[in-house]
Amino acid sequence: MSEEEIEIIEDDGNEGGQQVDGDGGAGPFEKKQRKKKSSIWDEMTEVVLDNGTVKVKCNHCKELFTKSTTGATSQHKRHLTSCLQRKMAIREQSKQKQQVLSFTEGGSDGITSITNSLFNKFMKAVSPFYKKINRQTVKEDCMSTYTIEKRKLKSLLKGAGRISITTDLWKSGQKIQYMVVTGHFIDSDWVLQKRVLNFCNVPPPHTRVIIADALSKCFIDWGIENKVSSITVDNASYNDVCIRRLREDFSLRKRLMQDGLGQLGGVIDVVREGIKYLNNSESRLLEFAKIKKQFQLPSRKLILDCPTRWYSTYLMLASGLEFKDVFPRYADIDPGFHYVPTDFEWMKVEEVCKFLGIFHEITDMISGSEYPTGNIFLVELYRIKELLNEKALDPFEHIRAMAGTFSVIYGEDVAPKFMAEIRDILYELYNAYVDCHVVSHSEQQRQVIKRRQNEGSTSSSKK
Ligand SMILES: [Zn+2]
Known part of the structure; x- marks a missing residue:
């Protein structure tokens, strides 16, 4: 059956629903169609054959089906789930959507051009599978990309030890004031990373409190409030007070307690x-x-x-x-x-x-307010320092303590041999590190280290 034998029914009195444009891309002079309730009518059309019988046509493969007198659409739905042409169309559409949406990465110009009706008409003419992309689709796509990227960055930040922050404020062409927060850190592969953590509208007045709060909200949002090692700002006067406030917020004391x-x-x-x-x-x-x-x-x-x-x-x-x-x-x-x-x-x-x-x-x-505290502050602070020293095991102490346990675990005879072995490995590691990182290291200095290493191993074998 050829295409000319079929005409599209333009007005179907039996089906309710509001008046809408029959086709998103239809011209202004075409007659309006009524929207049918079932979702199959997005992909199927009613047609009248030359002999007057009403049929339902699949828009994808053009196959014809009888129209049920009761309005039941289940057989049509069944066809749609198995229609090969439709499957191909969906695959093509998603591929095209990805490619077209990549335009939007270029900014607002890209969005304007792909939502342009001429562009959509052109794409429809080029590819029968093309489905119009509107602003809503673009927005949803942007948001989902944002969510995915945010999750990735969050897990990356989890692996970072210390994060340095740079931040600044500026005005856009529309006189909207923005704050951008950038984090700089070394990732688990020792690669320096630079990421924009926040890009947000901060309406004036730019008081220190508002800026400090915006920053601290950003840090908490990313879960890095305990990892910030430095914050670099320009010399605007509000920044001084802002940073002081932040320092109080995330003070060392609080971190220690937590x-x-x-x-x-x-x-x-x-x-x-x-x-x-x-x-x-x-x-x-x-x-x-x-x-x-x-x-x-x-x-x-x-x-x-x-x-x-x-x-x-x-x-x-x-x-x-x-x-x-x-x-x-x-x-x-x-x-x-x-x-x-x-x-x-x-x-x-x-x-x-x-x-x-x-x-x-x-x-x-x-923190008492009814007596002077300046005179006792330093003494008390020193008490805290001593307390911390007492509790903290310094790394050398740690290794020495480990050495002590060796003789207990392996026995007095074998322990020195193991200890010497470990000492050699540590020196080897150290030398390898020096060799590849300190190019300016003079040969003389390297000899000093080698000599020290030899002394270390001879003294350990003497023991
Ligand atoms: Zn079909």
Whole structure:
């Protein structure tokens, strides 16, 4: 059957629905068609043969089907799912869509040209499979690309140790003020990376608070608030105060505490949930107090913390620690109470609380407002430094401690041999590093290192 035998029905009174343009690309002089409800009518058309029979034609393969008198479309749907021409068209369309959308990477000019109706007409003429791309499609495509790229960058940032930030503000042609934040870091393959982390509209006034907040929101969003090593800004006056504010926000002190609390992991949650559970009911608190009395513990209260304030978490743990014997007893009488830390966990809590207690005391002392603090600040800060030195094992100490365990593990006779072996490997590594990175390293200096290495191995064999 040839194409001329078929004419398109332009008005179908039986089907409801609003009046729409029959075809997105149709000219203004063509008659309007009614939209049919079933989704098959996007891909099938009603036709009347010469003999007057009404048929349904697949737009893809032009095959004809009988039209059901009840309006049922299931056989047509079945055809569409298996139509080979349609499958090809879909594959072609998605390929074309990718290629056409790559125009948009060039910016707004690209978007304007592909949503242009002339362009769409041209593409339709070139390829029968072409499907019009509108602004909505372009937008969705941009957003999905953005989401995918963001996820990739987030995992890349996770592997970065320290991140340096550069940021600046400027005005666009439409007088819109933008802030851009760029992160510079070394990835796990030792390659220097530079990525735009934020490009956002920051309306004036550009006070330090607004800028500091925008930056800190950006850092938290990327999960890098604890990794920022430096922030480079221009010499605008608001930047000074802005950076000072940020420094306070992400201060070393806070990080230290969060690290310390991080060591405790799940215990904090257990204690917190336990206290919440008890606080939820007056009778639970009463039972808890009874057991407290049996243990002859002071009538102090359990404290619920505010999770973002390290000292309030410290106070909560310290209060929980006092009642650590009450927790399992209470669990015996209340089957709904599952918040009993193990002895080992309490031990860890005790260790960290001892440490944080001193910090808490010092912070309290130097942030006092009713007495001068300038004279005690340095002394107290030094106390913190000493405390940290005490807790931190320096790397040399670490290796020496390791050497001590060798004789225990392998026996006195074999241990020196292993130790010498490891020492040689370390020197070899060091030399390889020096050879490939320090080109300017003079031969003389290298000899010094070699000599030192030889001395090291002879002294170890003498032992
Ligand atoms: Zn078909």
